[in-house]
Amino acid sequence: MTVTTILILIIIGLSAGILSGLVGVGGGIIMVPLFVLFLGLTQHNAQGLSLAVMLPPVTFLAVYNYHTAGTGGNIDWRIAIMVSILFIIGGFIGSKVALQIDQRMLRKIFGVFMLIVAIRLIFTK
Known part of the structure; x- marks a missing residue:
């Protein structure tokens, strides 16, 4: 891996992580286009890599922070479990x-x- 590639990966990782933590999205929206444009990955490779990259940080860090913030009740676990199961099925099909x-x-x-x-x-109130 070249120094340039490492720097690009650092920028992509930090940008996606900060945006994801800040507004709840960012992984795919930031990483996929940047993987394609700056690393020359195919769309398939970029999407697969984005999904693989997001699993550990979203699972452990972001959920932990939202669960422990304030009163500790920022996550409705019943909804999270139901949507997670359906997300797995949808992700497989997609x-x-x-x-x-x-x-x-x-x-x-x-x-x-x-x-x-x-x-x-932009246009929705």
Whole structure:
């Protein structure tokens, strides 16, 4: 690994981590485009790597901080468990579908999704 690659990974990791901790999102939204643009990964590789990278920090650090903050009741564990189970199923199905889609089309789908989310966040009260 070159020094440049290490520096890019440091920037990607810190940016995604800070944004994720700050607003609750960031992993895929930050990492996937940066992996593709600056490391030259394919869309499939970038999405898979993003999912693999997010598992430990989200599971251990962010959840711990939100659970212990203030009164310790910032997480409704019943909802978290139900959504987690469905997220696992959805993630399995989504990754199978994504691997069947052409790289260029998948990148366009990802870009359109990010645009829609950005527009809704900007213009919704």
